Amino acid sequence: xxxxxxxxxxxxxxxxxxxxxxxxxxxxxxxxxxxxxxxxxxxxxxxxxxxxxxxxxxxxxxxxxxxxxxxxxxxxxxxxxxxxxxxxxxxxxxxxxxxxxxxxxxxxxxxxxxxxxxxxxxxxxxxxxxxxxxxxxxxxxxxxxxxxxxxxxxxxxxxxxxxxxxxxxxxxxxxxxxxxxxxxxxxxxxxxxxxxxxxxxxxxxxxxxxxxxxxxxxxxxxxxxxxxxx
Numbered sequence: 001x002x003x004x005x006x007x008x009x010x011x012x013x014x015x016x017x018x019x020x021x022x023x024x025x026x027x028x029x030x031x032x033x034x035x036x037x038x039x040x041x042x043x044x045x046x047x048x049x050x051x052x053x054x055x056x057x058x059x060x061x062x063x064x065x066x067x068x069x070x071x072x073x074x075x076x077x078x079x080x081x082x083x084x085x086x087x088x089x090x091x092x093x094x095x096x097x098x099x100x101x102x103x104x105x106x107x108x109x110x111x112x113x114x115x116x117x118x119x120x121x122x123x124x125x126x127x128x129x130x131x132x133x134x135x136x137x138x139x140x141x142x143x144x145x146x147x148x149x150x151x152x153x154x155x156x157x158x159x160x161x162x163x164x165x166x167x168x169x170x171x172x173x174x175x176x177x178x179x180x181x182x183x184x185x186x187x188x189x190x191x192x193x194x195x196x197x198x199x200x201x202x203x204x205x206x207x208x209x210x211x212x213x214x215x216x217x218x219x220x221x222x223x224x225x226x227x228x229x230x
Contacts, residue, residue: 049139116152
């Protein structure tokens with residue numbers, strides 16, 4: 001194919017990706033209230049009340065939630081279009097290697113989101129509610145609450161890509177498993193710092209709950225590189 005044909009193919013695949021994500025966002029907006037009620041569950045049983053502090057705040061919050069969820073639902077199509085675009089230029093060995101990488105990356109991303117929803121978010125919100133108990137009433141802005149929850153979920157999903165990055169670096173020979181194991185002390189410190197940056201809250205409990213899995217994922221990725229090297 002000529003460069004012009006490649007650009008035409010790229011444009012068509014971008015159009016399909018944008019159309020898929022846009023359709024997913026519209027579909028999610030139709031069920032935005034149900035999605036919002038689902039995302040409120042980690043704290044709804046603790047007596048927290050949500051307020052709309054400005055005209056239209058709940059509407060714009062619904063758009064934000066629909067946008068995040070639509071991107072999440074449409075991401076497999078985006079991933080497929082990217083793979084379909086680059087696949088003809090890969091060798092047979094590279095194609096065989098690409099499948100497990102893409103599958104593992106997708107699975108780890110969704111596991112990270114589930115971990116954030118079922119473990120990190122309830123722990124962080126319980127800490128905030130219990131700390132304020134008996135002193136102030138928990139009346140939270142609906143927009144700020146979902147900003148906290150959605151950022152935490154997506155940052156956790158992205159942080160779970162650590163083993164995939166290690167596998168890529170190991171397969172191209174940039175770094176060996178021995179070198180990965182040798183810097184484990186720096187990884188411990190780096191995991192704590194990364195958890196502090198990725199979590200939108202400032203409580204130490206949430207940071208430790210994220211730092212632990214990050215260290216475990218790093219060690220798991222190093223062992224995987226070692227086994228594949230053999």
